[in-house]
Amino acid sequence: MSNDLIALLLTLKLALLTTIILLAIGPFIAWWLAKSTSRIRPFFEALVALPLVLPPTVLGFYLLIAFSPNYFPGQWWQSISGSTLAFSFEGLLIGSIIYSLPFVVQPLQAGFVTLGNKELEAADTLGFTRWSKIRHIIVPMTKRSFMLAAVMGFAHTLGEFGVVLMIGGNIPGETQVLAISLFEHVEALEYQQAHTIAAGLLVSSLLMLIVIYSVMQKQDKR
Amino acid sequence: MLKLTIILVITILMLAQVSAKTLTVAVASNFKSTAQKISHQFEQQTGHKITLVSGSTGSLFHLIYHGAPYDIFLSADAIRPQKLVAAGLAFPESRFTYAIGQLAFWSPNNANIDSNNIVDRLKELDGKLAIANPRLAPYGESSLGFLKTNKLLDSVNERLVRGNNITQALQFVTSGNAQSGFVSYSELLNAGVKSNFFLLNPNSYSPINQQAVILKRTQNIEIAKEFMDFINGNACDIILLSGYALAPSLDSEQH
Numbered sequence: 001m002s003n004d005l006i007a008l009l010l011t012l013k014l015a016l017l018t019t020i021i022l023l024a025i026g027p028f029i030a031w032w033l034a035k036s037t038s039r040i041r042p043f044f045e046a047l048v049a050l051p052l053v054l055p056p057t058v059l060g061f062y063l064l065i066a067f068s069p070n071y072f073p074g075q076w077w078q079s080i081s082g083s084t085l086a087f088s089f090e091g092l093l094i095g096s097i098i099y100s101l102p103f104v105v106q107p108l109q110a111g112f113v114t115l116g117n118k119e120l121e122a123a124d125t126l127g128f129t130r131w132s133k134i135r136h137i138i139v140p141m142t143k144r145s146f147m148l149a150a151v152m153g154f155a156h157t158l159g160e161f162g163v164v165l166m167i168g169g170n171i172p173g174e175t176q177v178l179a180i181s182l183f184e185h186v187e188a189l190e191y192q193q194a195h196t197i198a199a200g201l202l203v204s205s206l207l208m209l210i211v212i213y214s215v216m217q218k219q220d221k222r
Numbered sequence: 223m224l225k226l227t228i229i230l231v232i233t234i235l236m237l238a239q240v241s242a243k244t245l246t247v248a249v250a251s252n253f254k255s256t257a258q259k260i261s262h263q264f265e266q267q268t269g270h271k272i273t274l275v276s277g278s279t280g281s282l283f284h285l286i287y288h289g290a291p292y293d294i295f296l297s298a299d300a301i302r303p304q305k306l307v308a309a310g311l312a313f314p315e316s317r318f319t320y321a322i323g324q325l326a327f328w329s330p331n332n333a334n335i336d337s338n339n340i341v342d343r344l345k346e347l348d349g350k351l352a353i354a355n356p357r358l359a360p361y362g363e364s365s366l367g368f369l370k371t372n373k374l375l376d377s378v379n380e381r382l383v384r385g386n387n388i389t390q391a392l393q394f395v396t397s398g399n400a401q402s403g404f405v406s407y408s409e410l411l412n413a414g415v416k417s418n419f420f421l422l423n424p425n426s427y428s429p430i431n432q433q434a435v436i437l438k439r440t441q442n443i444e445i446a447k448e449f450m451d452f453i454n455g456n457a458c459d460i461i462l463l464s465g466y467a468l469a470p471s472l473d474s475e476q477h
Contacts (some may be wrong), residue, residue: 068398086399087350087383113272169383169394170355188282189358 004197006173014089015157015179018096022104022153023146029101030108034115050206052102052162056162063167087169090178094195107164111145112138144216151212155205244271245445248282251389252296252323252361252406253432257296260457267452270445278387280358286311286437289296291457293324293448296432298323298388299360303433312435316446320453321466323430326362328395328419329402336420343375349401352383352394361388364406364427371426395407408465424467431469 033045051059066073067085077085085091115138123133139146161179168175170184178197185194242450249257261272273281275292283302286295287309295312297303300319305465307313329335335343341471344351353369362384369375383400385391392409394400410419434453453461458468 062398064393064399070398084350084399086397088392149428165386167399169350169352169385169400184355184357187284188279189284193231 003172003176004178004181004193007178008200010173010176013157014092014096014160015154016095018100018157019104019150019154021093021097022100023150023152026101026104026108026149026153030105031033031112033105034112045117048105049102051099056099056160057166059095059099060163060166063091067091067167081170086167087175089174092164092175095167096157096160097185099163100153100156103156104149107145107148107152108142111142115141126208147215148212151208155208158201158205161202165198168172194205232265244273245293245442245449246273246275246288247294247296247449248275248277248284248292249296250279250285250360250432251276251387252298253321254389255294255412256260256408256466259460260453261449263457263460264449264452267456268445270448270449271380272449278355278358280355281387289439291439292437293442293446294434294436296320296434296453297360298430299363300431300433301360303435304445306435306437309412310438312437316436316450317433318450318454319431319469320434321432321461322469323361323364323432324424324465324467325361325376325422325427325430326405326407326408326419327402327422328392328405328415330395330398330409330415330418331401333418334420337423337426340422341372341374344374347452349377349381350383350394350399350403351381351383352391352400352403354388354391354404355384355386358434359385359387360430361404361406362391364430368404368422368427406465408418411465431464 005063007088018059029048033041033048065071067077068074068101069078074085078133081090085094119137119141121135123137130135159179160177164177164180165183168177168180170176170180178201180203182194182197185191185197247257249389256296257274257276261274264270265272275290277285279298279302282290282292282295283297283306284317286292286306295303295306303317303466304313307314308319316473327335327340330346331348332343335347357365366375383394385394388406389409391400391403392396392405392413395403395405396413404422405420434450436443436450440446460466
């Protein structure tokens with residue numbers, strides 16, 4: 001298998017796992033942000049949005065420090081897993097989760113904000129449990145937000161570069177994702193391979209966005 | 223409020239204008255700190271300004287190839303300056319070896335490794351081994367060559383991490399994320415590292431002849447020549463003290 005194919009599979013695996021994990025934790029954060037009237041909410045809202053404005057190098061730098069066995073988080077990880085977090089797939093996954101967090105949380109939060117309280121109150125009077133409220137009201141009514149969140153999280157992780165460059169160590173099959181592979185081809189003046197990856201990323205990202213927007217348009221018409 | 227914003231924006235834009243009289247020198251990352259010392263002295267003696275741009279030799283070559291507005295290229299190898307000359311982007315007669323890079327092995331937590339036992343010790347060493355990316359950085363190429371000729375690649379391949387340039391390889395070790403690495407001796411000195419490293423035998427890896435060229439797109443050819451003469455003359459002491467060797471004879475390298 002060629003290095004680029006390995007990089008493709010690795011990138012898909014990273015994006016998929018990141019999206020799944022974010023879809024598991026994102027809704028809780030988004031719900032709290034959408035419904036809370038607490039005074040500390042803006043602080044957490046800002047925290048979630050931070051990866052949107054922060055240069056990836058800032059995150060990469062702090063992760064490199066945190067992953068180091070010289071400091072507590074890296075030390076702890078090494079004691080339970082026997083290896084370092086930097087230069088590992090798990091390390092990239094942690095980086096991606098932080099980096100793509102706002103892309104999942106923000107669409108969900110927007111969906112939850114527009115969700116009317118009327119339906120939820122009606123459900124309360126009907127004696128719905130919390131779980132059946134989530135299953136029968138909240139998720140169906142914000143399906144679009146969930147889909148948007150999933151695609152944005154996935155697509156954004158595909159494009160991750162700066163963080164990976166700083167903590168990845170460029171290991172084929174472990175941390176060499178497509179964007180890094182592309183970077184290396186360009187730097188080495190291997191334009192043929194670079195073109196393949198760049199065009200592939202461009203087309204697939206565009207397709208993903210077209211799919212999501214056309215689904216949204218269909219739902220608008222209904 | 224709007225007026226104030228506009229004034230602020232204009233001020234920032236004006237401040238961002240770089241003076242045209244400065245010389246922009248693209249320097250391979252391993253030589254950056256040395257180039258800083260050299261250009262500092264040059265600035266004091268001549269009054270000209272030097273702006274340094276650093277990156278991996280591969281990156282800088284790529285930028286120059288696509289028209290980056292640099293005056294001089296201080297490469298970490300001889301191949302890329304040759305390629306720039308062949309592509310008509312650099313003056314052939316300006317090319318010379320300004321320094322010979324020295325490869326060092328550094329393992330902060332292992333005191334008993336030296337150039338005699340490194341081949342055996344590398345096989346049993348734990349943790350990640352950092353090198354510069356062999357495809358982009360000459361130091362990485364030489365490091366890989368060392369591993370290959372000593373038949374070490376198979377045993378260390380799994381543990382190899384590649385920095386985008388030799389500086390990142392050092393940084394991987396400094397931050398503790400990699401346990402050892404092939405690094406530039408000069409950068410080790412600059413980082414103040416005092417122990418648990420040694421120089422690799424220069425005969426055990428392909429020589430790192432770091433060459434310089436003046437780029438044809440320069441607007442300051444006179445200052446550029448002056449700076450090259452300075453590197454080749456007054457700055458030799460700085461280069462030696464910074465952990466580099468010098469080319470044996472300055473006339474015999476134009477091959």
